Amino acid sequence: MKDQITHRKRRHLDVCLDPHSGVQGKGSQMEKIRLPHRPLPELDLQDVTTKTSFLGQTLQAPIMISCMTGGTEEGKRLNQLLTQCANDVGFAIGTGSIRVMLRHPERQEDFALKKWAPQVPVLANIGAAQLEEYSPAEILQATHSLDADALYVHLNAAQEMFQQNGDGNFSSWKTNLARMIEQAKDFPILVKEVGAGIPPKDALELLEMGVCMVDIAGCGGTDWVAVESSSQDSPNKDFYHWGYPTAELLWAYRLLMKTNSDWAQRLQGKIIASGGLLTALDMVKALGCGASMAAAALPFLQAAAQGEDSLYNFAHQLVAHSQTAMLLIGAKNPQAIATKNLHAESDLCSSAQNLIAEVLG
Ligand SMILES: Cc1cc2nc3c(=O)[nH]c(=O)nc-3n(C[C@H](O)[C@H](O)[C@H](O)COP(=O)(O)O)c2cc1C
Secondary structure, X not given: OHHHHHHHHHHHHHHHHOOOOOOEOOOXXXXXXXXXXXXXXXXXXXXXXXXXXXXXXXXXXXXXXXOOOOOOHHHHHHHHHHHHHHHHHOOEXXXXXXXHHHHXXXXXXXXXXXXXXXXXXXXXXXXXXXXXXXXXXXXXXXXXXXXXXXXXXXXXXXXXXXXXXXXXXXXXXXXXXXXXXXXXXXXXXXXXXXXXXXXXXXXXXXHHHOOOEEEOOOEOOEXXXXXXXXXXXXXXXXXXXXXXXXXXXXXHHHHXXXXXXXXXXXXXXXXXXOOOOOOHHHHHHHHHOOOOEEEEOHHHHHHHHOOHXXXXXXXXXXXXXXXXXXXXXXXOOHXXXXXXXXXXXXXXXXXXXHHHHHHHO
C-alpha cells in the first residue's frame, strides 16, 4: 500500500508538471469577472496594504499555497522550498495529504513544515475518505505532532471515482466529518474541495456543522479527474472539467452576500477561493466576491519546479500586483475590495443565480 500511495504521489507531480498532460482544466472563467477601474483612486500606493490576518497570524497578503505534496523525496524537497517561500513572503501553506504519514510514521518529517514556517499558519491536510480509516483521535494526534495550526479536510469524490482503487462509498463522509469536528473541539477544521467546487448551499451546511472556513476550490484549474484518468491506457474524457467553474461559484457567493445580510453574516470571513487562480488579478477578483483568502496549488508548483528564484519572483509579484490592482480600484486594504462594484458577464450571472436558488429554496 505504501508503495502504491508513494507511486501515485510521484506520478501526480510528474503529470501536473507535464505541460502536455492536459490536466489544466478548461478555465476557471475568472476573465468573466472585471474589477472596476477608478480614474481618481485618491490613494497613495504606500498606504495600500495587502496585509491580513488568518488563523490568528498576520500574512503579507491573503494568499495560501494550497495542499500538494509530501511522501516522496522530490515531494519533500518541493515542500521545503514552498514552505520557506511561504514563510519569507508571508503566505499560509497547507501540507499534502498526511495519509502517507499516518500509515508510515517514518515519513513524518516530509510533512513537518512548521520548522520551515514558524511565522505563518501551516495547515495539515487529510482526505474525507481517511476519516473512515482513522479515528479522530489518531488524526488529531498526527496533526498536533506536526505543530500544525489547523486541519484542512479535502472532499474529493470525483477524484476518488477515477482513482485506481479509489473509494466509491461516500455514505459516511458527513457523519465522520461531524465526529471529527466534535472531537477537535476548538481546534480549527477547514474543508476544501480539490477542483470540483463547493457551492453556497453546501458551504453553509459545512459552516453550520462547525467547520471554521470553506475553500470552494472550483474547477478550471488542476483537473483531478484528468490527473487520475491519465494513468489509464485510453482515458475516457467525459468527466473532465467536472464541477462548478470557480468564477461561477464566486459570483454566486457575492450575490448571496449582497442580497441577504443573514447569509452575508454567515459567510463573511469564512470563504477561501481557489481552483485555477493563476494571477494576482484572479486573486483580487476572488476577494472582491467576498472570499477572505485566495489559494493556488499548481501555479506555485510550476514556479518552484523552475527553481528558487522563479518561485520567489512569482510570490513577490503576486503581492506587488495585488497592491497595484487594489490601488487602481481604490481599495486601501483587502477588506475594502469586496465593497467595490465588480462586473460579471451575463451568462456567469445567470449560472450563479441557479446556485443561489438552491439556497433560497
Ligand atoms: C501536485 C498536486 C498535489 C496535490 N495534492 C493534494 C493533497 O494531497 N491534498 C489536497 O487536499 N489537495 C491536493 N491538491 C489539490 C490542490 O490543493 C488544489 O485544491 C487544486 O489543485 C486546485 O488548485 P489549482 O487549480 O491552483 O491547482 C494537489 C494539487 C497538486 C497540483
